[in-house]
Amino acid sequence: MDNAVRLIEADARRSADTHLLRYPLPSRWAGDVDVALYLKDETTHITGSLKHRLARSLFLYSLCNGWIGEDTTVIEASSGSTAVSEAYFAAMLGLPFIAVMPASTSAAKIALIESQGGRCHFVSESAEVYAEAQRLAEQTNGHYLDQFTNAERATDWRGNNNIAESIFQQLGEETHPVPEWIVVGAGTGGTSATIGRYIRYRRYPTRLCVVDPENSAFFPSYEQGADVVTGASSRIEGIGRPRVEPSFVPGVVDRMISVPDSGSVAVAHHVGRVLGRRVGPSTGTNMWGAFKLLAEMIENGCSGSVVTLLADSGDRYDDTYFCDEWLTSHGMEPSESAASLAEFERSGRWS
Numbered sequence: 618m619d620n621a622v623r624l625i626e627a628d629a630r631r632s633a634d635t636h637l638l639r640y641p642l643p644s645r646w647a648g649d650v651d652v653a654l655y656l657k658d659e660t661t662h663i664t665g666s667l668k669h670r671l672a673r674s675l676f677l678y679s680l681c682n683g684w685i686g687e688d689t690t691v692i693e694a695s696s697g698s699t700a701v702s703e704a705y706f707a708a709m710l711g712l713p714f715i716a717v718m719p720a721s722t723s724a725a726k727i728a729l730i731e732s733q734g735g736r737c738h739f740v741s742e743s744a745e746v747y748a749e750a751q752r753l754a755e756q757t758n759g760h761y762l763d764q765f766t767n768a769e770r771a772t773d774w775r776g777n778n779n780i781a782e783s784i785f786q787q788l789g790e791e792t793h794p795v796p797e798w799i800v801v802g803a804g805t806g807g808t809s810a811t812i813g814r815y816i817r818y819r820r821y822p823t824r825l826c827v828v829d830p831e832n833s834a835f836f837p838s839y840e841q842g843a844d845v846v847t848g849a850s851s852r853i854e855g856i857g858r859p860r861v862e863p864s865f866v867p868g869v870v871d872r873m874i875s876v877p878d879s880g881s882v883a884v885a886h887h888v889g890r891v892l893g894r895r896v897g898p899s900t901g902t903n904m905w906g907a908f909k910l911l912a913e914m915i916e917n918g919c920s921g922s923v924v925t926l927l928a929d930s931g932d933r934y935d936d937t938y939f940c941d942e943w944l945t946s947h948g949m950e951p952s953e954s955a956a957s958l959a960e961f962e963r964s965g966r967w968s
């Protein structure tokens with residue numbers, strides 16, 4: 618156990634923090650309102666997404682709880698990115714790893730898990746992953762990490778260089794160092810829980826907005842104040858769930874915005890062109906929300922900053938979100954949002 622914790626801490630110590638990029642907004646809006654948009658670039662983690670933070674926290678939490686021993690099989694229910702990061706830590710500790718994933722998971726993610734010695738076990742619907750992971754854990758006498766339950770509790774929400782503390786520190790010398798809004802999506806809900814709690818703990822006036830894709834249970838449940846189960850798979854990888862996950866903490870969320878899937882993809886394509894590199898679809902969802910909030914600030918004459926996340930790179934989605942045939946066959950039509958995006962670029966208005 619001692620050595621396992623040391624290996625994880627040593628890996629963290631050798632790693633640098635992720636960048637906070639300033640997103641280039643059209644300068645011709647410049648009038649009375651001064652707004653800025655920042656992107657916390659979580660793609661630069663060794664395993665390519667913000668799930669690197671979660672995987673590290675889950676392994677440390679499980680080790681320190683005595684749930685993982687020297688040859689425990691480690692199991693996770695995942696839509697892909699978490700398993701990629703967990704396979705990395707399992708390999709580092711020399712532990713067998715099994716990822717239970719929907720059959721729709723991208724080939725690139727499967728290859729990344731397998732290249733690190735992880736095994737992939739598929740189910741047909743994303744709602745089946747939990748019970749199957751539990752069953753495998755019992756069968757192998759292994760440990761089910763259970764990101765959807767443990768994400769919010771395994772993360773140090775008061776600081777310890779968590780994502781929230783890092784964002785506020787990196788904004789320190791900016792014109793608007795305390796953002797009006799931080800915008801994130803929810804998969805486990807862990808990132809929004811950590812940021813929302815940190816904002817309250819540090820007594821910042823910043824508000825937290827969670828953006829949610831079609832088919833997800835988070836948005837309707839938040840609106841209705843009751844647990845809604847959609848049972849349907851999200852089409853935006855990494856975010857949106859068929860049920861409200863235990864790690865989602867609605868009490869720290871100030872606002873939720875439901876984002877159409879075609880819009881998420883359109884904005885991801887657009888942001889990729891602006892930045893000169895592809896971003897994943899959940900980053901499109903984040904940026905849709907950020908654009909909408911910026912447009913409201915401009916309309917209300919409110920200067921300030923907005924922060925959101927570049928959650929993962931688009932390179933994992935060559936044959937899905939960056940393939941026209943795949944988009945059409947999945948009922949997504951990004952070109953429908955072209956007019957809204959052009960209008961936002963031109964005028965700072967968002968419809």
Ligand SMILES: *Cc1c(COP(=O)(O)O)cnc(C)c1O
Pocket residue numbers: 666667668698699768802803804805806807808809854855856897899900928929
């Ligand atoms: C997991 C994930 C999210 C959401 O983060 P949570 O902390 O699990 O809510 C967003 N985007 C991508 C690409 C993800 O993998």
